[in-house]
Amino acid sequence: GEDxxxxxxxxxxxxxxxxxxxxxxxxxxxYLYWYKQEPGAGLQLLTYIFSNMDMKQDQRLTVLxxxxxxxxxxxxxxxxxxxxxxxxxxxxxxxxxxSKIIFGSGTRLSIRP
Amino acid sequence: EAGVAQSPxxxxxxxxxxxxxxxxxxxxxxxxxWYQQILGQGPKLLIQFQNNxxxxxxxxxxxxxxxxxxxxxDSTLKIQPAKLEDSAVYLCASSSRGTGGSYEQYFGPxxxxxxx
Numbered sequence: 099g100e101d102x103x104x105x106x107x108x109x110x111x112x113x114x115x116x117x118x119x120x121x122x123x124x125x126x127x128x129y130l131y132w133y134k135q136e137p138g139a140g141l142q143l144l145t146y147i148f149s150n151m152d153m154k155q156d157q158r159l160t161v162l163x164x165x166x167x168x169x170x171x172x173x174x175x176x177x178x179x180x181x182x183x184x185x186x187x188x189x190x191x192x193x194x195x196x197s198k199i200i201f202g203s204g205t206r207l208s209i210r211p
Numbered sequence: 212e213a214g215v216a217q218s219p220x221x222x223x224x225x226x227x228x229x230x231x232x233x234x235x236x237x238x239x240x241x242x243x244x245w246y247q248q249i250l251g252q253g254p255k256l257l258i259q260f261q262n263n264x265x266x267x268x269x270x271x272x273x274x275x276x277x278x279x280x281x282x283x284x285d286s287t288l289k290i291q292p293a294k295l296e297d298s299a300v301y302l303c304a305s306s307s308r309g310t311g312g313s314y315e316q317y318f319g320p321x322x323x324x325x326x327x
Contacts, residue, residue, distance in 0.1 A: 140302055140318030186253050198267060199316060201253030
């Protein structure tokens with residue numbers, strides 16, 4: 099099936115690290131993405147990783163890819179209140195054209211003081 | 212650079228009525244997408260255009276939904292007649308190929324449709 103799976107909720111304390119996990123479906127997926135959606139807004143691309151990489155770091159964001167287990171994670175260091183949002187994992191399956199993306203259901207990240 | 216524009220932002224209609232949504236993509240983006248996002252779920256692709264041709268409409272309920280992209284720029288998505296289960300946010304996105312080879316999709320703010 100085409101289900102990208104994520105846990106629904108994550109609560110972290112301000113200043114701690116947040117780790118959002120995702121399991122995708124297609125071992126031949128070429129690109130894997132993380133999008134952020136704030137209330138009432140569209141989706142914003144945060145970062146992506148190509149399938150031949152196992153890690154990518156971009157300021158406070160670290161993406162880890164485990165192709166064997168089809169597992170993707172997003173780590174946000176020093177989580178701030180502005181990081182409160184829903185985070186979507188998405189994949190480009192190998193069987194599709196390079197521009198078709200399949201999204202997970204999203205993880206709602208809440209920050210407690 | 213202007214982002215993806217959508218209108219209206221909100222729409223409330225009764226079931227069996229018709230509704231249309233409009234999208235203006237980022238200038239120069241050849242690929243345009245319409246997604247349906249039901250509350251608590253991720254976006255689901257309804258239709259994908261490359262210029263003014265349809266690339267993928269496999270998940271578009273064609274008995275009631277239609278979309279067009281005349282002249283390969285703006286697009287409209289129509290629902291006729293609407294059902295209660297069509298209540299959702301309708302997102303438009305456009306994409307270009309990034310320097311790393313990925314297709315980076317840029318999303319509009321969406322149209323929130325409520326069918327009563």
